[in-house]
Amino acid sequence: MGASFEQRPQPWVTNISIDDIHSRDFLAISKIHGRWGGFETLEKWVCGAYAGYTAVCLRDSEGKLWVGESRHDNEQGAGATEVQYSNGDNAIFVLFLSLRGEDVIAVLPWDEWWEFELNKDDSNPHIALLPLHPDMRAKFNETAAWKYAQSMNGKPYGYHNMLFSWIGTINANYPPLLDAHVVASVMTVCNQMQPAYAANMWNEALNKRLGTEVPSYSICNCLAWDLPDLIVKTEMRGSSFAELLTIPEQDDWVYSDGRSASCVAFVLEIYKAARLFDPISRSIQVTEFTIKDAYSLRFFENNSSRLPKWCNDGDDVEFLFCQIRGRYRMELPGYNTMDPYPHMNEMCPSLPPKYSRPSNCLKAFPMM
Incomplete structure (x- = not known):
């Protein structure tokens, strides 16, 4: 890479x-050590991303700053966390987190999130703040x-579609020594050793792609x-x-x-x-995006004079984002180079070492 x-x-x-962090700003994170550091290294290798984790900043109606993330380790959760957001019509959205001992979607106060990243995260996280364009x-x-955050808060991390955002072609996404046959072999072994894990990671998603899922409302005793x-x-x-793996994930699929x-x-x-994806949002499936695809979107600040004064303070290299933690330069x-287009990232190659791709990867796949 x-x-x-x-x-x-x-x-x-x-x-x-x-005070200089806006609601909507993107957080790109690279973890180097530990369980997630190892996983993110693999993730970066297969898709060419230079970050392995993401989160987003949100402010409530009182201006308090929160961080939304999917993969929050709730093993040491201390009960429910509530967030209230009131819009102009005084509608109240209550976000809660009550699950324990698993990776979940969570909305946390900035101070709590930042304290953990500074003093408790043993993965040596490197963190960059990517301000949105005005x-x-x-x-x-x-x-x-x-x-949307309310509807997802407290739900399990998205293991169902984690794998499929990387695979968009039959043979142009696999690093050397990997191909769809190897993926099938690994899945088969896991299916025998950890069937519940396999069902969560890919069986449900593959049934959706093949049109063989059993609806939740079905009265038949079938699997x-x-x-x-x-x-x-x-x-x-x-x-x-190999072709089954390339069928795009749909954002509205319910597992x-x-x-x-x-x-x-x-x-x-x-x-x-x-x-932000309007007017083409109906033809965008964000579950097909990798982290590299996300930070490549032309959504972010392009004028260094509008960045906070503390952004990259003391660094002699100028970036259009703000690295806020980490020994090594991210x-x-x-x-910030790609405008959204219909069916974006549904069929894009990502082969190392350059991970080159056409400027417009287009193909819509029918369900099988």
Whole structure:
């Protein structure tokens, strides 16, 4: 990938003023150590992203700053957290978090989130604040954003669609030594050893792609197909497992535990609900976006004079985003360069080492 890991001048933690952080601003995070550091390294390798996690800033009606994220470790949760947002019609949205011992979607007070990242996160997180462009901030529908956050807060992390945002082609997304056959083999082993895990990670999603899911309202005593059946039935329909993996995820799909959103899908679903993808939002499936796809969107600030004064303070390299934590300088190749287009990222290659892609990857897949 060519990441340089250049050391930044100290201090490695920015003395920020939260008054300069706007609701809607994007947080790009790269974790280096531990469980998530290992996972994110794999994620970066397969899709070419220079960050492995995302979150979003939101302000409530009283101006208090919050952070929304999907993959919050709630193992040490201390009960329910409530957030109230009131729009002009005095509608009250109550966001709550009450799950324990799992990765969930959460909306947390900025102070709580920042304290954890500074003093308790053992993954050595590197964090960049990506301010939205003023035109995007003006377009942002705050009420709709909070309403979507309310509907998702406390739900499980989006394992159902985490894998599929990376695969958009039959053979142009797999790094060397990987292909759809290897993916099928790994899935088959996991299906035998951890069937519940496999069902959560891909079986439900594959049944949706094949049109073989059992609706929640069904009165029949029947089951969706397991992985071996899915592979056989796909071949019987004249297709292949490799092609099945490329069918785009749909944002409105509902799984057994509700709608599913990975970290980047959650942030972009908020942007989509807030009308940032209008007028083409109906032809955008943000669950098809990788983290690289997200920070490449032309949504962000392009004028350094509008960045906060503390942004990259003391650094001799000028960026159009603000790194607020981390020893090494964060790089985001392709940052803020792509305008949205219909069916964006549904069929894009991502082969290392350059992860090159056409400027407009277009193809709409029919359901099988």
